[in-house]
Amino acid sequence: MNIYVTGIGCVSSIGNNVIDNIKSLREKITGLKKPIFFDSKYASEFYFGEVNIDNSSLIKELGLKNEKGLTRTDLLSMKAFDEAVRCANLSEKEISSIDTAFISASTVGGMCMTDQLYNDANLISNTKDFLSSYSCSAHTMKICKKYQMKGISDTINTACSSSANSIMFGSKLIRSGLVKRAIVGGVDSLAKYTVNGFNSLQILSKDRCTPFDINRKGLNIGEGAAYLIIESEDVIKDKTCLAKISGYGNSNDAFHASSMSDNAIGITKAIINAIDIAGIKPDDIDYINAHGTGTLNNDFVELVGLKNVFNNNIPPFSSTKSYTGHTLGAAGAIEGIYSIFSLLHGELYPNLNFKTPIPDFNLSPITKNIQNANIKFVMSNSYGFSGNCTSLIFERINNVY
Amino acid sequence: MFIKDTIAISPQNTYNNDIFSSTIKQLYGNKFLAIEPEYTGIIKPNQLRRMGRSLRMGIGCALPLLRNYCNVDGIIIGSSEGGLEDCIKFLNQIKDYEEGMLTPTNFVQSTPNALAGQLALLTSNNSYNTTHVHKGLAFENALIDAKILLLENKVKRLLVGGVEEISNYNFNIEKSAGQFKDKECSSSQLIYSNTKGTVCGEGSTMFILESLTGNNNIKINDIQTITFPTEEELHNTAINILKRNNLKIDHIDILIFGMNGDIRSDYFYYRMMEQLFVNQSVLMYKNLVGEYPTSSAFALYLAYNILLKQYVPKDIIFRQEAKLKYNNILIYNHYKGIQHSFILVTKENC
Amino acid sequence: MDREQLKLDIKVQIIKYLNLLDYNPEDIKDDMPLFGDKGLELDSIDSLELIVMLEREYNIKINNPADGRKILKDINNMADYIIEVNYKNK
Secondary structure, rough: OOOOEEEEEEEEEOOOOOHHHHHHHHHOOOOOOOOOOOHHHHHHOOOOOOOOOOOOHHHHHHHOOOOOOHHHHHHHHHHHHHHHHHHHOOHHHHHHOOOEEEEEEEOOOOHHHHHHHHHOOOOOOOOOOOOOOOOOOOOHHHHHHHHOOOOOOEEEOOOOHHHHHHHHHHHHHHHHOOOOOEEEEEEEOOOOOHHHHHHHHOEOOOOOOOOOOOOOOOOOOEOOEEEEEEEOOOOOOOOOOOOOEEEEEEEEEOOOOOOOOOOOOHHHHHHHHHHHHOOHHHHHEEEEEOOOOOHHHHHHHHHHHHHHHHHHOOEEEEEOHHHHOOOOOHHHHHHHHHHHHHHHHEOOOOOOOOOEEEOOOOOOOOOEEEOOOOOOEEEEEEEEEEHHHEEEEEEEOOHHO | OOEEEEEEEEOOOOOOOOOOOOOOOOOEEEEEEOOOOOOOOOOHHHHHOOOHHHHHHHHHHHHHHHHHHHOOOEEEOOOOOOOOOHHHHHHHHHOOOOOOOOOOOHHHHOOOOOOHHHHHOOOOOOOOEEOOOOOOHHHHHHHHHHHHHHHOOOOOEEEEEEEOOOHHHHHHHHHHOOOOOOOOEEEEOOHHHHOOOOOEEEEEEEEEEOOOOOOOOEEEEEEEEEEEOOOHHHHHHHHHHHHOOOOOOOOOOOEHHHHHEEOOOOHHHHHHHHHHHOOOEEEEEEHHHHHOOOOHHHHHHHHHHHHHOOOOHHHHEEEEOOOOOOOEEEEEEEOOOOOOEEEEEEOOOO | OOOHHHHHHHHHHHHHOOOOOOOOOHHHHOOOEEEEOOOOOEOOOHHHHHHHHHHHOOOOOOOOHHHHHHHOOOOHHHHHHHHHHHHHOO
């Protein structure tokens, strides 16, 4: 059973829609800067990938003036969701159909309102507007309500691999025949909660992140949302399809709560499983959109994993987190969409800020925009805390042009 | 998929005792707290020291199962909120120390996938590992995930479970939102209270699920969820799940319904039993464990034990119809009248 | 606070911060390794907890986690470092 991507929607620090994201990737414009809207002690200290639109403008744009309790997470997810369903031309009837699943993902959910949550949890709040806004699933429920979606709905939280896993779960639901189509992806917005969490683990960089560089100093946190409409070959008819989802694999590294094993067990197994499901060979992978957060541990172990699978024939790779920062629960879906851009336009996007390879490997990511690349299979990697490793494989559709 | 085994930590004496052979514990208050076992024999002190309630309860149930049934091909957890107490501890640190130097343990432990990750870590399990957090359908989605995985031939055995903890954080927030009763309530009155709100519950229920039938032949035949249904759509969903499994309404021997004593949303259950299932015994379970998003995992625990032992404890009977043998149980639960689910459990005759 | 008192205080704080349920202060020997396969068997997250402990309880800032590991080798090292920093500050 083939699974086709028929629509995409995306908002990140490098663009408020799909087209603007492509433009920034092509023109090597990073979204990492000192944030304007995010309120935190660290706003002036670290770089962030902040989406360049404030909440009240989002509310206006989405036509939601009379609704209460909307968080930035809700708004970003609704924006990307709307773009994706428009792109796929889904009717309201198709969206609410019992044959359509909605699988979202988030790690911070409505806890982006950290101060309001503190007040509500400690019973010192003077408003009741946000009481049902904090859970990871709150944004999913609000979108379900808006579109009266009745089918399978879900929210996944496996930390930073969350939306890669929502793409995987949606694909499996279609392949098993339980649904005909799925809207899959995820969202996270900047939150004191996560920024302080990552800071307590001392893995935030004070400079713009430099994935795969010997002098990398940690990650930058970003925000964003992305959704893909994926449909079974039985229902696409004459629709324009953007790509195929050919493979997916998940494995747990079973090593440590917040770091990866030196021999990259989980990473290796996830890649092998994805290649196996796709029914291809490692050699068939033409490009890898790496997880590449820019932390000492992740980038080293990810390269070990790539070595384990590809030996000395590692395909061209890069981390687009040098543009967006680490968008956590949205990362898998945003980078999945960037992988689809690569397939659609035959171009590979560079890893910004890279200078010197890690000596153990002497491997350099792509540092220039490559055009007219003949690529058929792109792999996208996502790894999360608690050892969660997921790889996805997207495939070009030949007749799309 | 077949249920091979199950362990529960709940506000009842489910962990070390068989609630089917002893009396049900009467509870009183607005929180029905789980009875936690002595973990020292199960979890090493060096690991236990960092675990909050939901992690402890989850690992306390899952680890003995993972040790008894080796080679599990996947760990799938449903938990709406994960480690809430850790979450609020970290939140309070952010405020109290004004975003200064904070200790990371609460942050790392608060993520809902900490449980699935820890289980993989403690048993060196590199297989499929995921966590569904979709409120009142978090456990159902874990079951759907498991069902798909077991249909793939390579996979034979999974650990699947649901866990939720009561913390000040969710209790205060849900209380402010009107989810719980104003007055304290006893477990025997809860379902018949005729007032707004319910009682906050918690617990951990873990299952070993297998693709092949074992010695007890108890099978999860089907799972169906529906969100924002009209009543007609809801009843049709119930009928469809039976049809799909070649069953008629009369084939259902027992219904386990999720009444929680909230008059604002219990009518879904009453109309279902008055209009659709008029001849069946109806059992209740939230008088035993309270209300929480993954409570349907406890309903499945009861269904498994009833089919296995062919016995129904009297404290959970809401409406009784005589039956000689129990083969088919339909669980129907909803969360806040929005997320509805059906789980069909069958004892296959050999 | 003299050195012996300080060492006892550090042990009490470590037990509190790391929630070492089965330890009393006297169980932690002064030269017992805190990290690795022997001794207390603490890990990298614990070391971050102890760095926060040093800041909150003894007013000592460690910016580089690698330095932290050296200072946090055992109770003797921690006590020496705290005394040294306090002496310098005077």
